[in-house]
Amino acid sequence: MSEAHANEINEVKEPTKAEKVAKAIADRFPEAEVQVKTNKWGRQRVWVRIPREKYRELMGFIKALDREAHYSIGIEQDWGDELGFLSHLVIHYDDAPAVSLIVDVHAPKDDPVIPDISEVFPIALQFEREGMEMVGIDFEGAPDKRRLFLPDDFPEGIYPLRLDDKGVSEEMVKNAGHPYYLKGGAKK
Amino acid sequence: MDAVTGLVYPVAGLLGLYAFVSLASLVWEGIDRKLVARMQRRIGPPILQPLYDFLKLSSKETIIPSTANYMFRAAPVLALATAIALLAYTPVGFTPILASKGDVIVFIYLLTLISFFKMLGAISSGNPYAKIGAAREATVMVSREPAMMLAIFTIMWRIGKLGVPKPFSMGVFYVHNIWEIGTPMSFVGAVILLYVFCVWLASEIEVGFFNIPDAEEEIAEGLLVEYSGRYLALLKLTNAMKAFISASLVVAIFFPWGISGYFNLTGLSANVADLLFHTLKVFALLFVVQSVFRAVTGRLKITQAVDFLWKNVFLASLVGSLLIAMEVIM
Amino acid sequence: MTEKVEYWVKIPFGPIHPGLEEPEKFILTLDGERIVDVDVKLGYNLRGIQWIALRRNYIQIMYLAERMCGICSFSHNHTYTRAVEEAGGIEVPERAEYIRVIIGELERIHSHLLNLGVLAHDIGYDTLLHLTWLAREKVMDTLEAVSGNRVNYSMVTIGGVRRDIDEKKRKIILDMIKYYHEVFPQIEEAFLHDPTIEARFRDTAVISKRVALEQGAVGPTGRGSGIRDDARWSERLGVYPDLGIKPVMPQDVTGERPRGDVFDRMAVRIGELWESLELIEHALDGMPDGKIKAFPKDNVLYAKLRLMVDGEGIGRYEAPRGELVHYVRGKKGSDKPLRWKPREPTFPNLFSVAKGVIGDQVADFVVAVASIDPCLSCTDRVAVIQDGKKKILTEKDLLKESIRKTREINPDIKGDPTPVGSSCSR
Numbered sequence: 019m020s021e022a023h024a025n026e027i028n029e030v031k032e033p034t035k036a037e038k039v040a041k042a043i044a045d046r047f048p049e050a051e052v053q054v055k056t057n058k059w060g061r062q063r064v065w066v067r068i069p070r071e072k073y074r075e076l077m078g079f080i081k082a083l084d085r086e087a088h089y090s091i092g093i094e095q096d097w098g099d100e101l102g103f104l105s106h107l108v109i110h111y112d113d114a115p116a117v118s119l120i121v122d123v124h125a126p127k128d129d130p131v132i133p134d135i136s137e138v139f140p141i142a143l144q145f146e147r148e149g150m151e152m153v154g155i156d157f158e159g160a161p162d163k164r165r166l167f168l169p170d171d172f173p174e175g176i177y178p179l180r181l182d183d184k185g186v187s188e189e190m191v192k193n194a195g196h197p198y199y200l201k202g203g204a205k206k
Numbered sequence: 207m208d209a210v211t212g213l214v215y216p217v218a219g220l221l222g223l224y225a226f227v228s229l230a231s232l233v234w235e236g237i238d239r240k241l242v243a244r245m246q247r248r249i250g251p252p253i254l255q256p257l258y259d260f261l262k263l264s265s266k267e268t269i270i271p272s273t274a275n276y277m278f279r280a281a282p283v284l285a286l287a288t289a290i291a292l293l294a295y296t297p298v299g300f301t302p303i304l305a306s307k308g309d310v311i312v313f314i315y316l317l318t319l320i321s322f323f324k325m326l327g328a329i330s331s332g333n334p335y336a337k338i339g340a341a342r343e344a345t346v347m348v349s350r351e352p353a354m355m356l357a358i359f360t361i362m363w364r365i366g367k368l369g370v371p372k373p374f375s376m377g378v379f380y381v382h383n384i385w386e387i388g389t390p391m392s393f394v395g396a397v398i399l400l401y402v403f404c405v406w407l408a409s410e411i412e413v414g415f416f417n418i419p420d421a422e423e424e425i426a427e428g429l430l431v432e433y434s435g436r437y438l439a440l441l442k443l444t445n446a447m448k449a450f451i452s453a454s455l456v457v458a459i460f461f462p463w464g465i466s467g468y469f470n471l472t473g474l475s476a477n478v479a480d481l482l483f484h485t486l487k488v489f490a491l492l493f494v495v496q497s498v499f500r501a502v503t504g505r506l507k508i509t510q511a512v513d514f515l516w517k518n519v520f521l522a523s524l525v526g527s528l529l530i531a532m533e534v535i536m
Numbered sequence: 537m538t539e540k541v542e543y544w545v546k547i548p549f550g551p552i553h554p555g556l557e558e559p560e561k562f563i564l565t566l567d568g569e570r571i572v573d574v575d576v577k578l579g580y581n582l583r584g585i586q587w588i589a590l591r592r593n594y595i596q597i598m599y600l601a602e603r604m605c606g607i608c609s610f611s612h613n614h615t616y617t618r619a620v621e622e623a624g625g626i627e628v629p630e631r632a633e634y635i636r637v638i639i640g641e642l643e644r645i646h647s648h649l650l651n652l653g654v655l656a657h658d659i660g661y662d663t664l665l666h667l668t669w670l671a672r673e674k675v676m677d678t679l680e681a682v683s684g685n686r687v688n689y690s691m692v693t694i695g696g697v698r699r700d701i702d703e704k705k706r707k708i709i710l711d712m713i714k715y716y717h718e719v720f721p722q723i724e725e726a727f728l729h730d731p732t733i734e735a736r737f738r739d740t741a742v743i744s745k746r747v748a749l750e751q752g753a754v755g756p757t758g759r760g761s762g763i764r765d766d767a768r769w770s771e772r773l774g775v776y777p778d779l780g781i782k783p784v785m786p787q788d789v790t791g792e793r794p795r796g797d798v799f800d801r802m803a804v805r806i807g808e809l810w811e812s813l814e815l816i817e818h819a820l821d822g823m824p825d826g827k828i829k830a831f832p833k834d835n836v837l838y839a840k841l842r843l844m845v846d847g848e849g850i851g852r853y854e855a856p857r858g859e860l861v862h863y864v865r866g867k868k869g870s871d872k873p874l875r876w877k878p879r880e881p882t883f884p885n886l887f888s889v890a891k892g893v894i895g896d897q898v899a900d901f902v903v904a905v906a907s908i909d910p911c912l913s914c915t916d917r918v919a920v921i922q923d924g925k926k927k928i929l930t931e932k933d934l935l936k937e938s939i940r941k942t943r944e945i946n947p948d949i950k951g952d953p954t955p956v957g958s959s960c961s962r
């Protein structure tokens with residue numbers, strides 16, 4: 019990750035839009051970890067890590083910051099002992115550069131419950147449906163819990179993108195994997 | 207009149223006509239596809255492609271959906287039978303074989319019956335797309351026919367005033383034609399009615415704006431969606447013949463002149479010469495109404511098409527009819 | 537009896553339908569011709585790409601990303617590369633940035649021309665389809681000359697581009713620009729001023745700004761509804777700001793306020809065709825000399841990525857269909873990303889249009905779907921396999937099943953259905 023990091027909001031120069039957003043979030047949610055990272059071509063992104071209790075509140079706060087906030091992606095992932103759901107939002111895009119905001123929320127695997135935010139961002143529901151079927155996060159209060167991508171006869175309790183034993187086992191895999199390793203199904 | 211002239215000749219004539227028209231209409235479809243392809247800068251299929259398609263489809267297996275009832279199988283046969291019967295009343299360069307007083311009603315009746323059978327078959331297939339297609343076909347049908355009927359009855363009545371042996375018969379066009387009425391008003395009226403008939407023809411053969419019941423991209427060929435094999439072949443042939451017959455009507459009304467008179471032909475040879483010349487005229491008309499029209503437009507929505515047919519075409523038909531009938535009424 | 541009885545029917549639209557280019561299922565609830573409700577079922581193109589990616593290294597995923605979709609292959613590859621570069625802190629030479637712009641805009645031209653043709657085809661206006669696609673051949677040829685392929689260009693690599701644009705290729709591109717300066721006015725005339733097109737596209741499938749915001753519509757779909765965002769512009773991506781990028785809005789093309797209908801989306805695409813041409817011209821003029829790759833060889837790159845990528849990276853790019861996002865998370869010492877997830881623009885757009893088309897007619901549906909330029913094969917990218925519970929179907933089983941079904945439909949079928957010759961030995 020790039021060198022620039024962390025909350026240097028108290029710098030003398032005029033704070034950028036991203037830094038202002040970071041400061042607003044850090045002030046409002048003291049329990050959140052907020053970082054502003056700059057990549058090699060000078061693009062700043064705000065990375066926020068929030069406990070799941072405050073997740074919905076934070077999303078509401080972001081929506082209040084910019085009513086036209088654009089929810090662009092929800093990423094479900096397996097962190098080993100935790101399941102994560104990471105959202106990328108674009109706000110303040112009325113002039114360039116827009117603020118790129120990344121919100122990460124984690125839940126332990128034995129209680130994979132994350133609040134649903136489809137009331138704030140309706141499109142998030144579709145990413146949540148994907149998260150539910152792919153890694154088995156349970157979105158509390160999601161209005162639509164049907165499967166989105168997986169076929170309806172896909173076995174229950176198997177989540178394809180889980181890295182542990184709830185993932186796809188070797189026996190289930192056919193016609194996949196690297197062509198040189200066809201015999202053993204998927205390549206390890 | 208003995209049995210031979212009363213029965214054998216008409217039947218033989220009808221069969222000959224049927225063979226010729228089915229061939230000619232399929233060939234026209236090939237020419238149309240080729241021409242449109244050239245307009246779109248494509249190469250296009252061979253001109254005989256529809257004929258090959260017909261032969262191929264007739265030899266293919268026919269799949270009947272399990273939801274279909276017997277009408278699904280009966281409808282294509284009935285539609286083709288209707289088309290063949292219709293040929294006996296169609297002016298194809300000479301007075302129709304079974305022309306008699308008032309047969310215009312039979313003509314219109316049989317023409318709509320073809321669409322009716324197609325709809326019946328589609329509804330019987332149990333496919334939702336076919337049902338949507340049938341509903342669209344019915345909607346377009348009730349919107350397009352009044353304009354045509356009004357116009358054709360007015361024209362026949364007006365020509366009847368000029369003195370014909372069998373009024374309201376399809377043969378009257380070869381006695382007097384619409385341009386012989388003679389007043390400037392009637393000339394304008396005739397031009398307006400020509401427009402009405404061209405639009406009617408386009409909607410009858412479902413091209414351009416009116417490719418609605420069979421819209422491939424929207425409802426997957428609509429009426430034809432469940433048909434395959436022989437039944438599809440029959441329906442394709444019926445459609446092609448219907449295009450020829452509908453165009454024949456327009457040609458007979460507006461361009462009825464034959465060529466046999468110029469060559470002093472009589473009897474059968476006169477009929478054959480007129481038929482060939484008529485076919486040429488049909489092709490020319492279809493080139494404008496079908497090929498060019500479908501190359502330069504897309505299809506409308508059903509509501510827009512109905513609006514267009516009532517507010518534009520029916521109105522034009524009303525105005526044209528009034529203009530033609532004017533000096534008789536006054 | 538004052539109660540109104542409603543005769544609603546549900547019809548499946550897809551997975552296979554002549555109006556849809558790719559398999560995807562919509563369940564339409566219809567009241568006559570009027571659409572009452574639309575439900576989207578995805579997943580008919582699932583190839584398990586994310587799952588496969590868990591077993592590939594960074595360089596192999598570049599090819600995988602490219603093969604998610606033929607039309608936006610550059611976009612996926614590019615965005616993935618951006619994400620890895622951000623995660624690894626890799627700098628890209630400036631000349632490479634310019635070449636990326638050129639290929640990206642060439643791809644945009646070809647994609648937009650394709651979509652315009654599809655739109656025309658969906659209203660049965662085949663002449664326009666053939667003319668636009670004829671014009672599209674030129675850019676395809678140019679792409680082939682520049683990159684070696686008509687699709688799947690493989691131009692981008694992590695830390696630069698693979699092939700340089702030399703004087704000869706530059707001349708080919710300039711030729712193409714000249715050709716399009718003649719052809720685009722014709723296309724613009726045909727699409728913006730044709731009465732049939734106007735009748736079918738105006739006020740069809742209106743996505744209001746509110747729905748577009750709620751459903752996160754992006755790209756021409758979002759801009760057509762009045763959301764002024766373009767990822768190339770709002771992200772200040774690479775050298776795009778220097779080239780004068782700005783979001784193309786419908787009012788720039790039609791001169792009217794955006795209404796969010798099919799026509800506006802199409803107008804945005806036409807405006808973007810011109811913008812892309814300009815961007816290519818500027819990029820060709822301003823291209824500096826220098827290196828095109830940060831790492832000269834793939835094996836060096838492989839070794840470097842193992843060490844450098846540690847953490848998360850987001851790549852954002854405006855694909856022809858809208859904002860494309862890739863996310864990559866890596867760990868030092870591993871040559872594989874721990875997580876890679878792409879989100880393609882069709883995903884939110886599909887849900888926006890499903891909301892927008894409610895109340896319209898069946899005839900509008902296929903136009904509406906085409907108007908977001910759906911790339912369904914991009915959207916379906918995730919899952920893995922057939923059923924694990926009952927039995928696993930392989931190619932042979934599927935063949936057997938289909939033969940069985942055919943016999944069921946028609947017991948006295950003739951002919952031998954066993955495949956002739958040797959197919960894939962799997």
